[in-house]
Amino acid sequence: MRENLEVAIETITLADDVLLEDGWFGVKAIDDATIAIGEPAYHQRNWSYLISDGDDSLLFDTGSGRRSIAPLVARHGRARVDAFPSHMHFDHLGNIHAFGPATVADLPMLRAIETNGTLTPTDEMFLGASEAVPVPTFEVGRWIAPDEVVRVGGRSLHVLHTPGHSPDSVSLWEAERSRLYAADFIYCGALYAQTPGASLRDYLRICEQLLDDLPEQVQIVCAHGQPENGVDDAPVLGYGDLHALRNVVAMLLKDEPRTGEVPVNERMDLRFSAESFTA
Numbered sequence: 087m088r089e090n091l092e093v094a095i096e097t098i099t100l101a102d103d104v105l106l107e108d109g110w111f112g113v114k115a116i117d118d119a120t121i122a123i124g125e126p127a128y129h130q131r132n133w134s135y136l137i138s139d140g141d142d143s144l145l146f147d148t149g150s151g152r153r154s155i156a157p158l159v160a161r162h163g164r165a166r167v168d169a170f171p172s173h174m175h176f177d178h179l180g181n182i183h184a185f186g187p188a189t190v191a192d193l194p195m196l197r198a199i200e201t202n203g204t205l206t207p208t209d210e211m212f213l214g215a216s217e218a219v220p221v222p223t224f225e226v227g228r229w230i231a232p233d234e235v236v237r238v239g240g241r242s243l244h245v246l247h248t249p250g251h252s253p254d255s256v257s258l259w260e261a262e263r264s265r266l267y268a269a270d271f272i273y274c275g276a277l278y279a280q281t282p283g284a285s286l287r288d289y290l291r292i293c294e295q296l297l298d299d300l301p302e303q304v305q306i307v308c309a310h311g312q313p314e315n316g317v318d319d320a321p322v323l324g325y326g327d328l329h330a331l332r333n334v335v336a337m338l339l340k341d342e343p344r345t346g347e348v349p350v351n352e353r354m355d356l357r358f359s360a361e362s363f364t365a
């Protein structure tokens with residue numbers, strides 16, 4: 087198990103509009119009804135999103151679980167809060183039990199692990215062993231298929247199946263705000279395509295699909311951040327970053343399979359394994 091999973095929050099410099107809550111979370115309102123919830127003192131610097139309207143909130147990812155996100159969500163969320171994990175990696179499922187039955191992407195690999203209305207991710211889906219995080223079992227409240235719309239009050243979020251980082255990854259597209267909640271498909275820092283189930287061919291296909299379908303002014307909000315000039319802020323990427331990733335993956339796929347890491351641009355690197363060339 088690796089050590090140094092977190093640093094003292096006092097050593098972190100937050101952007102002026104990111105407010106420290108519960109001595110652990112960095113909270114930023116990205117519009118009047120959406121907050122980004124960061125964990126800047128955790129080495130993976132996760133960011134979850136609380137999307138609200140009327141009496142409803144959707145929590146897209148529940149964080150690393152190193153602290154409970156539930157009290158913060160109770161303060162900021164509306165009367166009904168649904169948790170929706172973007173994928174089954176351990177750092178996106180923390181404290182998911184706190185929110186009752188979860189919304190889950192209706193994908194064959196997730197249906198395959200359902201038993202009596204509950205999900206237990208496989209070790210390979212969860213990957214928590216490296217940080218000694220036990221595999222959870224949690225209830226499924228509803229299945230939402232790719233291309234279906236999740237309604238949060240009057241807001242509409244299209245579920246997009248975005249494999250590449252993991253086969254069960256989904257992102258949410260909110261046309262009204264021209265915003266993609268990209269989860270782990272693309273984020274600031276080192277992208278993981280070296281983990282089990284990662285696929286460079288999926289990365290290429292989904293990048294091309296997103297470049298075709300999304301407007302050039304898309305705001306891409308991400309599930310991991312990196313400090314820039316020593317300051318932690320909610321991570322946002324754009325169309326140009328998607329384009330850069332597409333080009334790097336296309337170039338890699340012309341080579342023989344190998345394990346390594348390449349820069350994508352000044353904000354991203356891509357880690358890959360030989361297996362990710364053929365998965």
Ligand SMILES: [Zn+2]
Pocket residue numbers: 173175251252270
């Ligand atoms: Zn992940």
